[in-house]
Structures are given as C-alpha cells and as structure tokens.
Amino acid sequence: MQRSPQTADRARRQWQLGQTHAKAGQxxxxxxxxxxxxxxxxxxxxxxxNLARACMKQGRMAExxxxxxxxxxxxxxxxxxxxxxxxxxxxxxxxxxxxxxxKLLPADVPRDYDYYDTLARGLQYSGxxxxxxxxxxxxxxxxxxxxxxxxxxxxxxNDIGMKEEAAECFHTALALGIGKHELGVRGLLSYFERExxxxxxxxxxxxxxxxxxxxxxxxxxxxxTPFAHVTLFDSPEDQLLAARSASRLLAQGVQPLPPLKPxxxxxxxxxxxxxxxxxxxxxxxxxxxxxxxxxHHDRERFEVTLYSHGKSDNTxxxxxxxxxxxxxxxxxxxxxxxxxxxxxxDGIDLLIDLKGYTKDNRLGLFAWRPARVQASFLGFPxxxxxxxxxxxxxxxxxxxxxxxxxxxxxxxxxxxCYQPNDRQRARPEVPSRAECGLPEGALVLCGFNxxxxxxxxxxxxxxxxxHRLPDAVLWLLEWNTQVxxxxxxxxxxxxxxxxxxVWAPRRAPALHMARLQQADVFIDTWPCNAHTTASDxxxxxxxxxxxxxRTFASRVAASLNxxxxxxxxxxxxxxxxxDRIVAxxxxxxxxxGLRAQLAQAREGSVLxxxxxxxxxxxxxxxxxxxxxxxxxxxxxxxx
Numbered sequence: 001m002q003r004s005p006q007t008a009d010r011a012r013r014q015w016q017l018g019q020t021h022a023k024a025g026q027x028x029x030x031x032x033x034x035x036x037x038x039x040x041x042x043x044x045x046x047x048x049x050n051l052a053r054a055c056m057k058q059g060r061m062a063e064x065x066x067x068x069x070x071x072x073x074x075x076x077x078x079x080x081x082x083x084x085x086x087x088x089x090x091x092x093x094x095x096x097x098x099x100x101x102x103k104l105l106p107a108d109v110p111r112d113y114d115y116y117d118t119l120a121r122g123l124q125y126s127g128x129x130x131x132x133x134x135x136x137x138x139x140x141x142x143x144x145x146x147x148x149x150x151x152x153x154x155x156x157x158n159d160i161g162m163k164e165e166a167a168e169c170f171h172t173a174l175a176l177g178i179g180k181h182e183l184g185v186r187g188l189l190s191y192f193e194r195e196x197x198x199x200x201x202x203x204x205x206x207x208x209x210x211x212x213x214x215x216x217x218x219x220x221x222x223x224x225t226p227f228a229h230v231t232l233f234d235s236p237e238d239q240l241l242a243a244r245s246a247s248r249l250l251a252q253g254v255q256p257l258p259p260l261k262p263x264x265x266x267x268x269x270x271x272x273x274x275x276x277x278x279x280x281x282x283x284x285x286x287x288x289x290x291x292x293x294x295x296h297h298d299r300e301r302f303e304v305t306l307y308s309h310g311k312s313d314n315t316x317x318x319x320x321x322x323x324x325x326x327x328x329x330x331x332x333x334x335x336x337x338x339x340x341x342x343x344x345x346d347g348i349d350l351l352i353d354l355k356g357y358t359k360d361n362r363l364g365l366f367a368w369r370p371a372r373v374q375a376s377f378l379g380f381p382x383x384x385x386x387x388x389x390x391x392x393x394x395x396x397x398x399x400x401x402x403x404x405x406x407x408x409x410x411x412x413x414x415x416x417c418y419q420p421n422d423r424q425r426a427r428p429e430v431p432s433r434a435e436c437g438l439p440e441g442a443l444v445l446c447g448f449n450x451x452x453x454x455x456x457x458x459x460x461x462x463x464x465x466x467h468r469l470p471d472a473v474l475w476l477l478e479w480n481t482q483v484x485x486x487x488x489x490x491x492x493x494x495x496x497x498x499x500x501x502v503w504a505p506r507r508a509p510a511l512h513m514a515r516l517q518q519a520d521v522f523i524d525t526w527p528c529n530a531h532t533t534a535s536d537x538x539x540x541x542x543x544x545x546x547x548x549x550r551t552f553a554s555r556v557a558a559s560l561n562x563x564x565x566x567x568x569x570x571x572x573x574x575x576x577x578x579d580r581i582v583a584x585x586x587x588x589x590x591x592x593g594l595r596a597q598l599a600q601a602r603e604g605s606v607l608x609x610x611x612x613x614x615x616x617x618x619x620x621x622x623x624x625x626x627x628x629x630x631x632x633x634x635x636x637x638x639x
Contacts, residue, residue, distance in 0.1 A: 011040035045074035098122030147176035187225025221248035226357040234527030236406035243385025278354035279310025285532040294324035296614040343370040356380020381553040397559035428514035446519035453525040463494040529557040563607035
C-alpha cells in the first residue's frame with residue numbers, strides 16, 4: 001500500500017530526530033524515534049536498519065536481530081543490512097545462522113574483505129573448518145596484511161591437526177603485528193609447536209613468550225594463555241603473572257551481581273546447593289575421573305546442578321553424567337548474562353568451575369559473582385589468578401600450604417589426593433603384544449602423555465634410558481600425524497633408531513586401557529606430569545615413575561603415587577628418575593611386586609575409593625560454606 005505524502009514526511013522527521021539523538025549517543029531516545037519512523041513506513045529498509053543499530057547499541061540484541069533481518073529482507077542487495085544482521089547473530093553466538101544470513105546475499109553483489117572475514121568466522125565457530133579455511137583465503141586475497149585473519153587461519157589449521165601450518169600462520173600474524181593480542185598468540189604458538197615436538201623453533205618462541213610476559217605492567221589486563229604457562233614451564237611465579245592478567249581481562253566490563261548474604265538459619269537447614277560448570281560433560285578426561293563422584297553425592301544433604309556449556313557428543317558417558325546429577329542444565333551457546341541469571345535464580349550456594357583456562361572455558365561467568373562461594377576444581381592444574389575465585393581444591397602434595405603465595409585463591413586441601421577416580425573404569429582382557437605392535441621380548445617404556453608434555457629435556461632423558469637399556473622400546477601415542485616424523489628425526493639425532501619407538505594409534509577408552517596393561521613401566525613427563533593418564537596407568541597395574549617439580553601440574557603424579565602407596569617412585573632429580581627406571585627395568589621381580597600391589601590398590605586404595613572421595617570433598621564444601629555462613633572471608637582449609 002502506498003504511503004500518503006504526509007505519512008512519509010512524518011516518518012522522515014522521526015528518522016531525522018533519531019539521527020540527532022544517535023549522534024549525541026542518546027540511543028534510547030534514538031531507538032524510539034527510529035521505531036516511530038519504521039512504524040509509519042514499514043517497507044523502508046533504511047528506517048529498519050537504523051532501528052536495528054540503535055537497539056544493538058543498547059544491548060537489545062533480539063530486537064536488533066529482528067530489525068536487521070527485516071531491513072535485509074526489504075533490500076536483499078544491501079550489504080550493510082546483511083552485515084548488521086550477521087553481526088547481531090554473531091554477538092549471540094548463533095554462528096550457523098551467521099553463515100545462513102551471509103549466504104543469502106545475491107551472488108552478483110560485490111563482496112569485500114569484511115564479508116569474507118565474517119563468513120569465515122561463522123563457518124569456523126559452527127564447526128565447518130575446511131570451508132572456513134577456504135573463506136579465510138578469500139579474505140586474504142583481498143587484504144593479505146591483516147594479522148587477525150592469519151591468526152584465525154592458524155586456529156583452523158590446528159583444529160584439523162595441521163599444527164605446523166598453524167604455527168606458521170601465527171608467525172605471520174606476529175610479524176604483521178597483532179597488537180594487544182601478542183602475548184596470547186605467542187602462548188598458543190609455543191603450545192602448538194610443542195604439540196608436534198618441533199623443539200628448536202619452539203625454544204625461540206618460548207623465550208620470546210617469557211620476554212613478553214615479563215614486560216607486562218603489574219596491573220595488566222592482557223590476553224595471555226595461562227594453559228601454555230602451566231604445561232610448558234615449571235615457574236609458579238610466571239603462571240601466577242599470566243593468570244592474573246587473563247582474569248583481569250575476563251572481569252573487564254563485568255558488573256558483579258549484588259553480593260549474597262550469609263545463609264539464614266532456615267536456609268542452612270535445607271540442602272546445600274552445588275553447581276558445577278563445564279563444557280566437558282561428555283566423553284572427556286574430566287568426566288572419566290569424576291563420573292562416579294557425581295553419582296555418589298549425598299542427595300539428602302546436597303542438591304547438585306550441572307551447567308553444561310559444551311556440545312553434547314551423545315555418548316554413553318554423556319547419558320551417564322546427565323543421570324548422575326539432580327539437575328542438568330544445558331546452557332550451550334547461551335550468553336554469559338543469561339547463564340549468570342539462571343545460576344542466581346537457582347539459588348546456588350557453591351559454584352565450582354571445572355575448566356579454568358582450558359579450551360571452551362567460560363571462567364568469565366564467575367566474574368559476575370552469581371554464587372555465595374566460588375571454587376576451582378580438577379580441570380585446570382594451577383591458579384586462576386582471579387579475585388572472583390575463592391578456593392582452589394587441591395591436596396597436601398599438589399597444593400602444599402608452603403606454596404600459598406603462588407595462588408590467588410585460598411587453598412582447600414582434600415586429605416589424600418585431589419583427583420577423583422571411577423571404579424567403573426573398564427577392565428578389559430589384555431591383547432597380545434603382537435596385537436599392540438610391540439616386540440615380544442622387549443622391555444616396554446610407556447610414555448602415553450600427549451606430545452605437548454614431551455620437551456627436548458624429557459626426550460633427552462628418554463633417549464639416555466634407551467641407550468642404557470638396549471632391549472627396551474619406547475611406546476608413544478600417535479596423537480597427530482606430524483609428531484611422528486619430528487620425534488623419529490630427533491631420536492636419530494640422539495643415536496636412537498626410529499625402530500625402537502613403537503607408535504600407538506588413538507583408540508576408544510576401553511581398548512586403550514586394555515593395551516596399556518602391556519607396558520612394563522610408565523615413564524612420566526615434566527614440568528607437566530601425567531594426570532588422568534597416570535590414573536589410567538595405575539588402574540591398569542603399570543607402575544609410574546615421576547619427577548616432581550614446583551608447580552601443581554608437576555606434582556600430580558606424585559600425589560597419585562602417594563595415594564596407592566608408591567611414594568618410592570617419586571623422584572626429585574632427573575638423575576634419580578633415570579636410575580629408578582633402569583633399576584626397575586633390570587628387576588622383573590620388583591616390577592611383578594608393584595603390579596600385584598596395584599592390583600590390590602584397585603580394590604583397597606584411597607585413590608580408587610570413590611565413596612570416600614565423595615564424602616571427603618563434601619566435607620570440604622561444608623567447611624567452605626561454614627566460613628561464609630559465619631560472615632568470615634575465605635581462608636586456607638588444610639587437610
């Protein structure tokens with residue numbers, strides 16, 4: 001229907017008024033004027049587009065998305081309307097819809113760099129990695145000198161296992177100048193290079209990473225990669241520095257919710273409400289460890305809610321975890337503000353993060369302070385450096401009170417070991433050595449850690465062991481296709497034939513546990529020990545020899561060994577570590593005795609007593625809450 005001239009004139013005046021308010025930054029008034037114009041002229045794409053922009057400026061993303069889409073539908077050749085619609089969708093993490101929106105632009109409409117960059121990110125974040133890579137190259141064909149595109153391209157290469165290509169993209173991004181993101185990119189670069197054991201170049205980049213870290217001002221809020229520092233360095237001081245910077249960045253722009261008062265006497269009579277937050281409530285190391293703990297929570301005293309911000313993998317483990325908790329809340333891809341409001345509405349007393357700074361974390365949720373008490377547990381072996389995390393759950397070995405200065409949280413110690421375990425782990429039949437690709441009569445030294453934990457120093461030690469033990473083979477996991485060629489080259493450089501390294505392909509957990517039993521000795525890494533992998537080895541009856549360090553991540557295997565009575569296999573120097581392995585290698589009776597001890601430990605040790613562990617951690621949770629109920633600040637809770 002055609003508008004009258006008077007209606008068109010009123011719409012234009014409202015639009016002009018909106019423009020005036022917009023220039024003054026008065027977005028509420030601007031949106032009202034634009035809404036009036038759009039109502040008077042509902043078929044005018046310009047008015048809808050301006051209304052969308054005003055709504056977006058106020059954070060009214062649902063309305064902004066609706067109006068931006070309407071503007072594009074009214075003018076399907078408008079690259080501006082299409083871009084704004086995609087931006088609104090992206091802000092809500094609706095990445096698949098971003099791709100759909102951008103692909104609606106007619107083929108003959110010219111595309112610029114921003115179009116391809118936005119489309120590539122939508123493809124990347126919706127799991128269409130190969131197509132994302134091709135689209136990033138389209139963006140680079142228009143502008144080759146943009147470091148952020150090279151960075152994102154590197155992330156995509158990493159996601160499909162092309163670690164070396166990812167590292168080269170990161171080198172390019174750094175050379176072009178990535179600005180405030182330099183430190184974070186350097187951390188990922190060092191980590192990616194270690195994932196393929198490209199040690200010589202990695203050492204140069206590790207040195208550059210530390211130089212950049214130490215140049216940070218004391219109050220920095222810069223993007224760092226705390227996980228890289230936890231896994232690649234044995235410096236608790238540097239780990240704390242990196243974590244503090246990252247946590248300040250997470251807290252920027254966050255307005256915490258009003259603080260919750262201590263529970264009233266009546267509230268203390270009800271069950272304690274515990275919330276666990278993770279992206280890993282599926283077939284993942286975290287759930288492999290804590291599934292039975294969740295099942296054993298005392299429902300008469302504790303009301304447990306799981307907030308899952310990760311994708312379901314539809315595995316039996318996912319189904320088991322969903323059954324284990326009283327409430328399973330799927331918040332995948334929901335905005336932080338919505339998740340925080342849900343947690344506050346649920347009345348959670350104690351909120352526990354299971355991710356730290358690992359992949360797909362949502363640690364920023366905790367900066368809003370949705371719960372009375374907030375803690376870090378299991379997923380990240382180090383400090384979060386965050387003033388919004390009250391406690392870190394550890395034990396006397398991984399978090400001794402003498403190390404308190406290395407943590408911004410208060411230390412809450414479990415009496416024996418911080419790591420839960422699952423007695424329902426598989427106990428499959430042992431395959432033959434031939435089925436595992438192992439020589440029949442060889443001594444098998446198993447190093448089944450992920451390759452990022454294998455440094456040049458660790459591999460030097462392992463090669464010295466192979467020289468001292470000519471009948472031994474080194475059994476490694478083939479985590480990616482690139483690590484094998486690099487490791488074998490490094491072995492040859494150290495006088496070890498590649499044939500003395502046996503590669504184990506990745507397998508399902510039950511099959512992996514079955515073959516693990518063919519190892520004679522598990523040889524640990526440092527400064528990041530085996531964690532879940534060490535528990536697997538002990539469950540399989542394989543003794544773990546470890547070298548203890550200064551950080552949480554470098555003390556985990558020592559804690560696990562202590563919990564099964566194998567403190568004698570915890571070494572304090574590299575020389576002691578090598579001598580202990582050689583002694584075991586040469587003493588079949590000693591190895592058999594340790595296997596028998598570990599067989600008994602499956603039934604009788606503290607490490608594999610899930611019920612006891614659950615009661616211990618529940619008691620620790622109650623101690624945390626008791627301080628809050630009494631109006632006292634968090635303090636160290638020692639075993």
